[in-house]
Amino acid sequence: xxxxxxxxxxxxxxxxxxxxxxxxxxxxxxxxxxxxxxxxxxxxxxxxxxxxxxxxxxxxxxxxxxxxxxxxxxxxxxxxxxxxxxxxxxxxxxxxxxxxxxxxxxxxxxxxxxxxxxxxxxxxxxxxxxxxxxxxxxxxxxxxx
Amino acid sequence: xxxxxxxxxxxxxxxxxxxxxxxxxxxxxxxxxxxxxxxxxxxxxxxxxxxxxxxxxxxxxxxxxxxxxxxxxxxxxxxxxxxxxxxxxxxxxxxxxxxxxxxxxxxxxxxxxxxxxxxxxxxxxxxxxxxxxxxxxxxxxxxxxxxxxxxxxxxxxxxxxxxxxxxxxxxxxxxxxxxxxxxxxxxxxxxxxxxxxxxxxxxxxxxxxxxxxxxxxxxxxxxxxxxxxxxxxxxxxxxxxxxxxxxxxxxxxxxxxxxxxxxxxxxxxxxxxxxxxxxxxxxxxxxxxxxxxxxxxxxxxxxxxxxxxxxxxxxxxxxxxxxxxxxxxxxxxxxxxxxxxxxxxxxxxxxxxxxxxxxxxxxxxxxxxxxxxxxxxxxxxxxxxxxxxxxxxxxxxxxxxxxxxxxxx
Numbered sequence: 001x002x003x004x005x006x007x008x009x010x011x012x013x014x015x016x017x018x019x020x021x022x023x024x025x026x027x028x029x030x031x032x033x034x035x036x037x038x039x040x041x042x043x044x045x046x047x048x049x050x051x052x053x054x055x056x057x058x059x060x061x062x063x064x065x066x067x068x069x070x071x072x073x074x075x076x077x078x079x080x081x082x083x084x085x086x087x088x089x090x091x092x093x094x095x096x097x098x099x100x101x102x103x104x105x106x107x108x109x110x111x112x113x114x115x116x117x118x119x120x121x122x123x124x125x126x127x128x129x130x131x132x133x134x135x136x137x138x139x140x141x142x143x144x145x
Numbered sequence: 146x147x148x149x150x151x152x153x154x155x156x157x158x159x160x161x162x163x164x165x166x167x168x169x170x171x172x173x174x175x176x177x178x179x180x181x182x183x184x185x186x187x188x189x190x191x192x193x194x195x196x197x198x199x200x201x202x203x204x205x206x207x208x209x210x211x212x213x214x215x216x217x218x219x220x221x222x223x224x225x226x227x228x229x230x231x232x233x234x235x236x237x238x239x240x241x242x243x244x245x246x247x248x249x250x251x252x253x254x255x256x257x258x259x260x261x262x263x264x265x266x267x268x269x270x271x272x273x274x275x276x277x278x279x280x281x282x283x284x285x286x287x288x289x290x291x292x293x294x295x296x297x298x299x300x301x302x303x304x305x306x307x308x309x310x311x312x313x314x315x316x317x318x319x320x321x322x323x324x325x326x327x328x329x330x331x332x333x334x335x336x337x338x339x340x341x342x343x344x345x346x347x348x349x350x351x352x353x354x355x356x357x358x359x360x361x362x363x364x365x366x367x368x369x370x371x372x373x374x375x376x377x378x379x380x381x382x383x384x385x386x387x388x389x390x391x392x393x394x395x396x397x398x399x400x401x402x403x404x405x406x407x408x409x410x411x412x413x414x415x416x417x418x419x420x421x422x423x424x425x426x427x428x429x430x431x432x433x434x435x436x437x438x439x440x441x442x443x444x445x446x447x448x449x450x451x452x453x454x455x456x457x458x459x460x461x462x463x464x465x466x467x468x469x470x471x472x473x474x475x476x477x478x479x480x481x482x483x484x485x486x487x488x489x490x491x492x493x494x495x496x497x498x499x500x501x502x503x504x505x506x507x508x509x510x511x512x513x514x515x516x517x518x519x520x521x522x523x524x525x526x527x528x529x530x531x532x533x534x535x536x537x538x539x540x541x542x543x544x545x546x547x548x549x550x551x552x553x554x
Contacts, residue, residue, distance in 0.1 A: 026223065033220060036405045037461050040421055114177040121186075122173030128194065129171070 002072060010072035017065035021058045028054035079141075082134040089127035093120045154241040155202075158234060162205050165226045167193075175218045175228070178485065180502050181211035209235045211502070213490035214364040215456040236366025245367050248287045252492040253361035253370070259297055259330025266299040273297075289500035293535050295331040295527075302329045302336035306352045311340055314349035318438075321385045322350055323378075323403070323423070325396035326357040327527040335527070338549035339395050339426050345552055346433065346440050351390070353381050358399040363406060364491050375407045375416070383415035386422040393429050395545070397457035397525035398491075400425035404461060425458065427466035427525055427544055434470070443551035445476035450547065451519035452481045453510060453533065455526030456490075467525050467544035474551045480517040484510040487524075489532035504536060511536035523547060 002010070031051040038044035069075055076084065097120035104113035169175065169182065170189045176182045185208045191197040212232040219229055251258070262269035272278050279290040288294075300308075302324050320343060328336045343350055359374035382392055394400035403423040408416045424432070433439040452471060454464035464483075471479045488506030493499045504511075514522050514537040521540045522533045530541040 022223075029223075034462070036408075036420075038421065041417070044421075111177070115174065118173045118176035121176070122171060125171055125173070125193070 007072050010068045014065050014068040014072065014074070017061045017068060021061040021065060024054040024058035024061065028052075028058065079134065079137060082130050082137065086127055086130040086134060089123045089130060093123040093127065097123065154238045156238070158231075158238055159202060161231060162202075162235070163199065165228065165231050166200075166205075168224050168226050169228065172224055174223075175221055178218050178221060179212065179215070180506060181208055181232075184208060184211065205235065206239065208232075209239075211499075213486075213488075213493035213499075213503075215486045215490055216460055217456055217486060220460070233364070233366065236364075237368045238366075240366040240368070245365065247285075248496065249365040249367070249492065251286050252288070252495055253365050253367060255361065256326035256330065256357040259301065259326060262297045263299060263301050263330055266297045269297045283497055287497040288495050289497045292495055292500060293531065295327070295531055298330055298333045300333065302333035303352060305333055305337060306340065309337075309340070311344045311350045314344075314347045316349055318346075318348045318433075319388075319390045320348050320350050320393045320429070321382065321390040322352050323355055323358070323382075323392050323394045323399055324352070325394065325399040325527070328395050332527050332530070332543075335395055335543045335546060338543070338546040338554070339393075341549050341554045342430070342545055342552065343393075346430075346438070351385075353385060355381065358394075358402040360398055360402040360406065361491055363402075363410075368410075372410065375411055378403075379407065379411065379413070379416050379419055382419045382422075386419050390422065391429065392419065392423045393426050394423055395426050395543075396527055397425055397427075397455040397461075398528075400428075401457035401460055425461065425463055425466065425525065427458070427470060428461070428463045430545070430548070431463075431466040431469050434473070439473075440552075441473050443474045443548075444553050446474050446547070446551050447476045448521075449478040449480060449517060449519045450542075451514045451517045451522045451539075452479050452544075453484070453487065453514070453522060453524045453529060455524055455529050456486050458525050467523065470544055471523060471547060474547070477547075477551075479523075480519060482510065482513050484513050487526075487529045487532040487536075489528040491528065494528065494532055503532070507532055507536050514539055521547075 028051040031047045031054065035044050035047045035051075038047060075081065097116050100116040101113050101120070104110075104116060166185060166189060170186055170193060173182075173186070176186070188200050188204055188208065192199045209232045212229065214229055214233065216229045219227060222228070245253075273294040273296075276290070279288075282288045283290045306322070322336070322339070324336045324339075340350060356374045356377050358378065359371040362368075362374065363371035386392065392403070394403065400423055404420045408420045430439060434441070450471065452468045454467065458464045458466070465481075468479060468481045471477060486506055487510055488494060488503040490503070494503040510533065514533060519539065521542055522530075522537060523542055523544055524530055524533065525543060527543075530543070533539065534541045
């Protein structure tokens with residue numbers, strides 16, 4: 001058993017490292033976009049190096065996130081992982097995003113509301129895909145036994 | 146015996162379409178950005194939700210025709226899909242296989258049409274405004290009769306420039322003007338204003354031989370025609386770039402083409418070097434301002450203008466350049482908006498089959514422009530000007546025209 005205080009630290013570490021990974025990947029993409037509009041070859045070449053630096057570091061942050069998730073016992077057998085994933089996506093499209101849409105509309109940000117709506121629709125498609133896969137894997141296991 | 150292979154023009158496009166659009170289907174974040182995604186997702190749900198037949202090449206073609214190459218989904222994508230390039234490659238393959246349509250051939254050759262029509266501009270403009278003729282044009286080539294056609298100029302910008310050679314500057318700032326075919330033959334006032342503004346700031350100017358930047362051909366899939374123009378322009382501009390000229394493009398989309406498309410498609414050192422030396426006129430002037438070199442002795446201009454940055458300006462990350470310049474004019478209130486694409490996009494807003502859709506895309510922008518009660522809408526793209534004038538019923542101008550006025554020209 002992981003002591004609760006340690007579990008919380010691991011959860012915080014996992015969240016932070018995961019976010020750092022995504023953030024660095026977006027920073028890398030931004031640097032690559034700037035290459036298109038660089039004022040000189042020297043700047044363009046350096047921007048390419050910056051993009052590589054961000055991508056490399058992002059990979060290392062992934063390794064950290066993975067270690068924390070494993071330590072906090074967040075990775076299970078595949079059937080259970082599919083269930084966790086399905087539950088997460090279902091929560092997002094049934095509870096989380098509908099509230100986000102309302103909040104954005106109330107603040108007069110129709111554009112952000114539409115972004116939440118599109119995301120929510122995709123989460124629903126994710127949930128359906130996980131559910132179908134869960135069913136297929138269960139049946140395959142049943143046939144194997 | 147191996148099975149016969151597909152004609153090579155399609156290459157691995159069918160596979161790319163399948164893998165890339167699957168990512169789009171399960172991400173969905175771009176759906177509000179453009180009218181192509183909702184029908185795409187509807188099409189793909191047949192396979193992914195109903196376990197039906199995969200989408201065919203023809204069905205993808207109908208989706209491709211809804212993408213107008215604004216490229217705004219490119220910076221928005223976090224999963225590495227280059228949707229505009231996928232669509233572009235599809236269109237290129239289709240043109241290689243079947244040739245270009247009459248409608249696109251006509252619409253992507255605005256430069257030639259302008260060149261041929263300008264000697265008879267009054268007659269051409271009468272014909273373009275004539276209701277009966279417009280119905281015929283709609284029937285024959287599919288140009289929507291409701292679209293106000295840009296007026297053909299009696300004195301094209303290249304001729305004006307020849308007749309009004311700019312004063313010699315101090316020689317410290319040397320500029321080669323790339324005016325773009327729209328400014329040349331339909332909206333020379335933008336070119337004239339730019340020359341006066343640059344002249345006032347002591348910039349030395351030349352007008353090199355040039356062709357349309359090539360983006361109208363490229364975005365309709367006529368790659369060979371686009372490459373012809375890319376190469377012709379680079380052969381003239383590369384030596385000038387080496388001599389230290391800055392190439393100042395007067396239309397946002399031309400600047401974007403030189404900085405992003407030409408180096409990518411030609412892949413030469415010359416194309417890359419020209420790209421480094423190209424500046425949109427708004428960017429060039431705002432860089433001068435930042436260096437303390439711009440004459441800011443403007444006359445006050447009372448009133449409100451609404452500022453819209455084109456997709457090309459956004460893609461070059463210079464969407465505030467025109468706005469920042471306008472803010473320097475005393476007395477002028479500048480309302481700035483970020484309502485996405487205007488919907489015109491090269492040929493999309495001309496075509497009978499997409500005219501209404503183009504207006505739907507621009508609807509939010511039109512409503513916003515009206516809500517500001519601005520006397521004029523300002524934008525860096527000539528086609529945004531046409532679209533906003535038609536959609537929001539307001540006068541339009543390029544930022545450099547407003548600056549020229551503030552200088553008293």
